[in-house]
Amino acid sequence: MHQDRVRRSDLRDLVVSAEEAARLIKDGMTVGMSGFTRAGEAKAVPMALAERARTEPLKITLITGASLGNDLDKTLAEAHVLARRLPFQSDPALRKAINNGEVMFIDQHLSETVELLRSRQMGPVDIAVIEAVAITEEGGIVPTTSVGNSASFAILAEKVIVEINLSQPAALEGLHDIYIPTHRPAREPIPIVAPQSRIGLPFIPVDPGKIAAIVITTKLDSSSSVLPPDAETRAIAGHLTEFFLHEVKKGRLTERLQPLQAGIGTIANAVLHGLIDTPFHNLTMYSEVLQDSTFDLFDAGKLDFASGSSITLSAAKYQVVLPELPRYKQRLILRPQEISNHPEVVRRLGIIGINTALEFDIYGNINSTHVGGTHMMNGIGGSGDFARNAYLSVFVTKSTAKDGFVSSVVPMVSHVDHTEHDVDLVVTEIGLADLRGLAPRERARLIIANCAHPAYRDALSDYYRRALARGGHTPHVIEEALSWHAKLRECGSMQSEPASVSAQSLAG
Amino acid sequence: MHQDRVRRSDLRDLVVSAEEAARLIKDGMTVGMSGFTRAGEAKAVPMALAERARTEPLKITLITGASLGNDLDKTLAEAHVLARRLPFQSDPALRKAINNGEVMFIDQHLSETVELLRSRQMGPVDIAVIEAVAITEEGGIVPTTSVGNSASFAILAEKVIVEINLSQPAALEGLHDIYIPTHRPAREPIPIVAPQSRIGLPFIPVDPGKIAAIVITTKLDSSSSVLPPDAETRAIAGHLTEFFLHEVKKGRLTERLQPLQAGIGTIANAVLHGLIDTPFHNLTMYSEVLQDSTFDLFDAGKLDFASGSSITLSAAKYQVVLPELPRYKQRLILRPQEISNHPEVVRRLGIIGINTALEFDIYGNINSTHVGGTHMMNGIGGSGDFARNAYLSVFVTKSTAKDGFVSSVVPMVSHVDHTEHDVDLVVTEIGLADLRGLAPRERARLIIANCAHPAYRDALSDYYRRALARGGHTPHVIEEALSWHAKLRECGSMQSEPASVSAQSLAG
Ligand SMILES: CC(C)(COP(=O)(O)OP(=O)(O)OC[C@H]1O[C@@H](n2cnc3c(N)ncnc32)[C@H](O)[C@@H]1OP(=O)(O)O)[C@@H](O)C(=O)NCCC(=O)NCCS
Numbered sequence A, B: 001m002h003q004d005r006v007r008r009s010d011l012r013d014l015v016v017s018a019e020e021a022a023r024l025i026k027d028g029m030t031v032g033m034s035g036f037t038r039a040g041e042a043k044a045v046p047m048a049l050a051e052r053a054r055t056e057p058l059k060i061t062l063i064t065g066a067s068l069g070n071d072l073d074k075t076l077a078e079a080h081v082l083a084r085r086l087p088f089q090s091d092p093a094l095r096k097a098i099n100n101g102e103v104m105f106i107d108q109h110l111s112e113t114v115e116l117l118r119s120r121q122m123g124p125v126d127i128a129v130i131e132a133v134a135i136t137e138e139g140g141i142v143p144t145t146s147v148g149n150s151a152s153f154a155i156l157a158e159k160v161i162v163e164i165n166l167s168q169p170a171a172l173e174g175l176h177d178i179y180i181p182t183h184r185p186a187r188e189p190i191p192i193v194a195p196q197s198r199i200g201l202p203f204i205p206v207d208p209g210k211i212a213a214i215v216i217t218t219k220l221d222s223s224s225s226v227l228p229p230d231a232e233t234r235a236i237a238g239h240l241t242e243f244f245l246h247e248v249k250k251g252r253l254t255e256r257l258q259p260l261q262a263g264i265g266t267i268a269n270a271v272l273h274g275l276i277d278t279p280f281h282n283l284t285m286y287s288e289v290l291q292d293s294t295f296d297l298f299d300a301g302k303l304d305f306a307s308g309s310s311i312t313l314s315a316a317k318y319q320v321v322l323p324e325l326p327r328y329k330q331r332l333i334l335r336p337q338e339i340s341n342h343p344e345v346v347r348r349l350g351i352i353g354i355n356t357a358l359e360f361d362i363y364g365n366i367n368s369t370h371v372g373g374t375h376m377m378n379g380i381g382g383s384g385d386f387a388r389n390a391y392l393s394v395f396v397t398k399s400t401a402k403d404g405f406v407s408s409v410v411p412m413v414s415h416v417d418h419t420e421h422d423v424d425l426v427v428t429e430i431g432l433a434d435l436r437g438l439a440p441r442e443r444a445r446l447i448i449a450n451c452a453h454p455a456y457r458d459a460l461s462d463y464y465r466r467a468l469a470r471g472g473h474t475p476h477v478i479e480e481a482l483s484w485h486a487k488l489r490e491c492g493s494m495q496s497e498p499a500s501v502s503a504q505s506l507a508g
């Protein structure tokens, strides 16, 4: 059966077991694997590595596009295979290994990893392991449900292992647009001028002589862990819709809005989903991961085109979308994450970027990664690539977390991923603050009034009042600025009287 | 005499006094003025505004390129003319008004201001006031020693006041390259592929009907306040040179390096100056402000070409360079700051960006703006435009400030302008830390060992050790993370025993 998938016949002799292919990977190597937000990861070789690590010393640097599915990051972390891991992850077991210092995690803007490899400021990549639906007659590798960093890994690595996944529909071929920027300083402009611009090849061009092994697999992508919209995420979407309507009325946006980007996770997905019941139409997306909401918007006739770097769906949506791929295909492109997230393109297209915060402060600085200022959640991902260069940079979060014991609006964020300069709007279920053109003191008043949960509003106002008395462009009571986080760590709550905000009262 | 400067004859009737021109500016207006890092600012009209504010209510929003010379920001602040000020300043009196909350200051990435005006997310600009050497036959405005935001101000404003400065040499004409990006989402790539790319017009194209008044002036630009290199800045330059040599040896850089950007201020100027006595050659600059060091490098035969948005020189250098402009001109371009700082171009050219920190923390986060986390110094300026998109992002600072009572390396920065993700190297006179590809725990060890002043090294190590015991990807003793700043505020020093680091001991 894999004959029609490995179309270059002289490569068919390279088909081996995962164990055999994995043997090409030696202790201490740097390995670049496909996989982006649980889509299109190599599935068999990493399992074989974890298995091998039971009986022999094996530690590698693992670079991917973004997070892996099928519990691979968990399996690899628990097998202690990972010495270093970059540029993103979202697995609880790996997170634990990172936070206890076992795995050195390099949290990077997703557009930058291959730039650093290409200029040899990191690396080199010894071996690339790439999931593919096919190898073409020329030896080109056709990726599956994600492109991520696969193209540059395959081009830069000394050897390439290809996992041909027979469960991934052959119809994926033609979806990808592989374009690799030239070397600097002699680089040319990236010729994308719209989400639908096709500028590259439908496969990854590699010297077939570098393909060292081919493994046949059948395991499916894991489904997305995103939860369906709830009352709070619907409220967030509602505030944002109202804002967009206002911008249209002011003539600053049309009803087509601008190309949309939405971050990973439950909240961003819900916000995008919320656009279904609005007057906006003929929308486009220039994003990173295409979630359920992208296809809901297609089906609702709201979306004209979507460009991303991966497709990550819930189990139910997966069942519907993948067989229908030929129908969706002409309105979809998957690109290398360097291109989907490229500052040049994001700025040029004028993207509306919607990303998620763990917490933000009264001045609009954003923490998306570090719980309590110290413990890594997932990583900055592409949020910085988009927020810095967006036409409109939006950050969303629920106003509280952990049953209300944590306020997501704080005096000072305990870690900064996005500075006040890169944040135009912040939105919680309580309301929206439009920070454009405002000085820090003006932002503080608006954020406290519009976005903070009522249970924390007075404490924030009190902090701000006392900070103001000390003066400064960005007033703070510096010895108290992180006291909410210190208290959370000590008492498990940011509340003076923990009982006053219960899950109950929040739901009401 | 101004006949040859106002070459379009029908505009000559518009010549009026500064007071008369200033009367076009009404209370409450938004005014866009030329001026970038003390170069090429409109000089007469703002003085007339300050004068008028003595006798009538007059508050405006003042937008410029960057900082103004000739004490204009001081004069305007002290006359209480400024309600809002953006996107940058560097004047002690204005700084005071900002920090006490009298002036609302919007601290912005310098590439973004006109993007926000163009999309009407800020503004509108009622009047532009632009210093020029000439108005062409077509009515085009030829700027003087800076372009800054002048082109977009003139194009977007309803009315334009031109200050023809007879002291600015006519030879400035031909130096400028005015290119304005098209509207989004239908924008085309910016066709710059090298520092010397010329892509626009040598003047600002405006409808001559919008020119409402012309004022004749003769005041010179003020000279730069940059101090000459000292032992510490020379040491910083030395560490960086050594690093570049190492990169050349590794084959990651050539002896031409990559196009250079250097931030404002004494330290960045000194670092650039330090390249004179190195083997590097045929260098280029793609920067923002061209300081003395640019011309020193030209004269030393080290520099082939320099692109910037302004020329800001010491008094001595001014005397030499301006008369010799025709000789330098073919190797110089001045661009709109949107273009000199554009993420698209910065990333494409692969710039080495050298910017200055007030302080950085053990994990490589940078504070360039807020003293003690609260009080604005100057603003983020273009540092973010460059640092985020650079090939190599370098931050420099002396290891201590205020006679050694302040450590510039701290457990946690009190304000973040540049996150760990945007910082490749940090350098003090003590040494250099190469952070590329390192996780936070690895960075901390390197920064403490290589960059911290010996007087603070043990205290930093002690903090880090105790933080490590608590775990986390970025370990902190959260309740103590800002205690160094709290102490400074309370006791005027970060030292346990202030006497132990004196100016004396630091100089030795
Ligand atoms: C920030 C981020 C973690 C939010 O994820 P989400 O699924 O939308 O949001 P949730 O509200 O479900 O929060 C996820 C978890 O963080 C916790 N959390 C949220 N806010 C918190 C806070 N202020 N303090 C502590 N924990 C918090 C939640 O309780 C939840 O914990 P659980 O998994 O134990 O239930 C996620 O969007 C992210 O990793 N972003 C950074 C990368 C990024 O933006 N990439 C997109 C670019 S395309």
Ligand SMILES: CC(C)(COP(=O)(O)OP(=O)(O)OC[C@H]1O[C@@H](n2cnc3c(N)ncnc32)[C@H](O)[C@@H]1OP(=O)(O)O)[C@@H](O)C(=O)NCCC(=O)NCCS
Pocket: B262, B263, B264, B265, B266, B267, B268, B288, B289, B355, B356, B357, B358, B359, B368, B369, B371, B372, B377, B378, B379, B380, B381, B382, B383, B398, B400, B401, B402, B406, B407, B408
């Ligand atoms: C950071 C910046 C203020 C440093 O300026 P500089 O002239 O090179 O450096 P100096 O060491 O002389 O420091 C300037 C002042 O800050 C003070 N300072 C430096 N570090 C400090 C610290 N950690 N805490 C408090 N004050 C500090 C110095 O004592 C000095 O004070 P003074 O003016 O009262 O003498 C300046 O580069 C800046 O504003 N940068 C931000 C904008 C930018 O980078 N633009 C360039 C992009 S092109």
